[in-house]
Amino acid sequence: MMASEPIDDIVAWSNSQAPWRQDCLRRLAIANDLSESDRTELLCMIKHAAGFRLAETPATSKPFTKAHFSGGSHTPIVLKGIANIAGVNRLVSNASLDFCPKALTVVYGRNGSGKSGFVRILRTACRTRIESAATLKVLADVYGDGKGALSADIIIDAGAGDVPITWTPGMTAAPQLGQIAVFDTASAQLYVDGGNKIRYLPFGLALPHRLNAVCLSFKALLEAEQQTAVGTKLSLATVAFLPVRETAAQKFNRSVTKTTSDAAIEKASAFTDVDNARLSEVTGILSAGSTAAADMTNLVSWVDAMAIECVAAEAGLSDEALAAAACLKGAAVSARETARLTAGALFDDEPLAGVSSESWRKLWRAARDYSVAEAYPDEAFPVLPTDASDAACVLCQQPLLADGAARMERFQAYMDDTLDTAATQAEQAVVDAIAAFPVFKYLNADDFAERIEQIRSRDTALADSLATFRQSVTARNAEAIARLAGTPESDLPVFVPPTEAVKALAIKLADEKAELIKASDADERLKLETEKAELEDSKILNANAAKLITRRDLMVTDAAYAKALTLVATSGITKRANELLDTHLTSAVVSQFDAERERFEIKHLKVGLARKSGQTKAEFEVNPQTALTKITSQILSEGEQRALALAAFLTEVALTDGTGPIIVDDPVSSLDRERSAKVADRIAEEAGKRQVVVFTHDMVFFNELCRAADEAGIDPVTVALFSDLNASGKVDPAGMGWKGLNVAKRIGIIKSRLAPMTKLYATSPADYEYQIKGLYGRLRDTYERVVEEVIFCDIVRRGSDVVQTQMLRFVTLPDSLAIQFHEGMSRANTHSHDNPASDTVPVPKPEEFQTHLAELEKLVANFKIAKEQAEAARPQMKLKK
Structure with a gap:
């Protein structure tokens, strides 16, 4: 895992706001090699201790149990390789290594072949004892231009296939890579002489002591932050009302506390478009006089009349009505044509053409009217000669002869015929339909535009609808007359009279009229003024809803600070931590460390592992058991130091939850061949439990490790690295050198x-x-x-x-x-x-x-x-x- 600042550096970040806390906790967890579940548990405890209100996860304290000290559960990963390396040391561009997903991978290369370049990347990205930023710094090619960015992809598989995790220097450590432990010469020295003593930092059981350290830091920070973080901001989050009065909005504003919910604030500060319209309405009513009431009466009458004309238009000018007019005209034309055809058959032999035509029938009706009214007022038309008297033609006033009398009789018979009568009735129906067209007095009145503007001030959409309706009525009226005259039909847009909207407005205006009348009454006016005050303050509260939430949150934070200061005491945590360490861990750590030392035949050294605990730390350290020096490296040889460091590293690995991969670089540096063989046996044994990657330049050790793996039933994967004058980190495609x-x-x-x-x-x-x-x-x-x-x-x-x-x-x-x-x-x-x-x-x-x-x-x-x-x-x- 990537090294980061120790606990003591927390104070250095105290000048920032809430994001600092998250970053502080993340860095703290990373620096102390916590598993995923450990980080979650620690974060939860610290958040609870500090009393911070978290919307995403309610802070809940949990007592430590034995299960916490297994390191928690996490999704195991497999280290598949490292690829796409750019700019690191002398490694060739896009250098890569593939690792065996199970058991053992042995990477062999002579000095300068590029092994260290790969290890330096892995130790900055994964878990290591090294905390020094200078030691962890990864350089570019110092003999190159050094201008390119350093990067690489670390490939892992957590069960869903290969996933690349991009590495860059100084990056935030990826939690998954915290499962991978790296041992190299630099970290080995820390196990031996880190602070003049070997330190073993336990995993989950270090949480209470780390919590103590955080609590102490938080105590100082909370006391310093409380006034600046809350005090001045509360006054700025006050909602100002002028004048101050006992409205519901002002009462709620004064009642806001840290427990006020978002839902309560949302409900109290609600102010809809309907409320805004009502506020405008009440304001208008209170400012209006008797003239406004009279104007409202006229407008109500006009809207009522407009509703009636909408109904009339809907009935008389609908598509169905226009279609009926066209049918009426068609029926008249058809009846007349039928009568004409019949007449044509009867009067083909007449001396003059056109008998039964419209002009002929007009002539016949005129002759009939003259005969009945003036020529022969007491006789039915036509008057024909008899044996007793003569008769004259009413047109030429010549005596009617036999042929003329017979012709007149035929004409009369035709006019009395059913077909002609039906045609005449149909034509009269057309005339009657034209006369029956509705009259739109208010739509066509001169004050229509003025009234529309009055409507627009209340309802813009209805005003536009009425203007469109007027145009539609004019067009449809003309279309109806045209269709009754026999003109071909024209296409018209959809006709939708705004009847219901006009009726609704009429009701609303009637209510306004009633309100205006009430406003003249003192009691009713007082009610309206009270309603206006409530609406005005509700509108102000709505505009400042964000301030209410801010003020509530500040109250929550203020209360959290007060509570946190009572919760950061460390004595109880320290006592419980020591009890848990003694109960659950001390014997396991010491036993494992002794077993590892025995495997490497350094059990004879008077170097024991003992627990040292204080208020802010829980460590196991190697005690050289001498009063002459506390520096272990002054006592042990180079080989003994390396063996001791490996024992400490393997103790940590063995007692860390899970079976995360381990990476070991040059494990047998300074070791004799006999102990080197024992290291090979121990690594092969560990490869039976977890994924192990070993980097070595020692061909003999390489053979020992392969031999040990074979004896353990493991088929190790071997990789050969080499370098040339241009670059290092090149993988020999032929595999391991023949002699190995x-x-x-x-x-x-x-x-x-x-x-x-x-x-x-x-x-x-x-x-x-x-x-x-x-x-x-x-x-x-x-x-x-x-x-x-x-x-x-x-x-x-x-x-x-x-x-x-x-x-x-x-x-x-x-x-x-x-x-x-x-x-x-x-x-x-x-x-x-x-x-x-x-x-x-x-x-x-x-x-x-x-x-x-x-x-x-x-x-x-x-x-x-x-x-x-x-x-x-x-x-x-x-x-x-």
């Missing part, structure tokens, strides 16, 4: 390199000969490694001064296997050495080499069987491998 590989991995590499040999044999015999000779050289190396690893069971290893004498019981060399080894080694020698130019030694074909490799694999398997048989033949031996 065991027999099994060597055989695997030979197999992979044999795969393309068949094609090469067919395409270039010369290249094939060169390549196959190299493979036989590697085969010869492997036979030599078989002697050390398989035949003699790593009893004596090259580069190591350790002799595993107990492994002698597994050594066996049956004659058949000795012969097979000799033959195989001879072939490898023959085909890997430089042979005569006479070509007396033929180059083996690919399938022959494959056979020779298979023989080596078979030989290794046979040796294993032989060892098991030899062991079975010694039932009296109880030694274990």
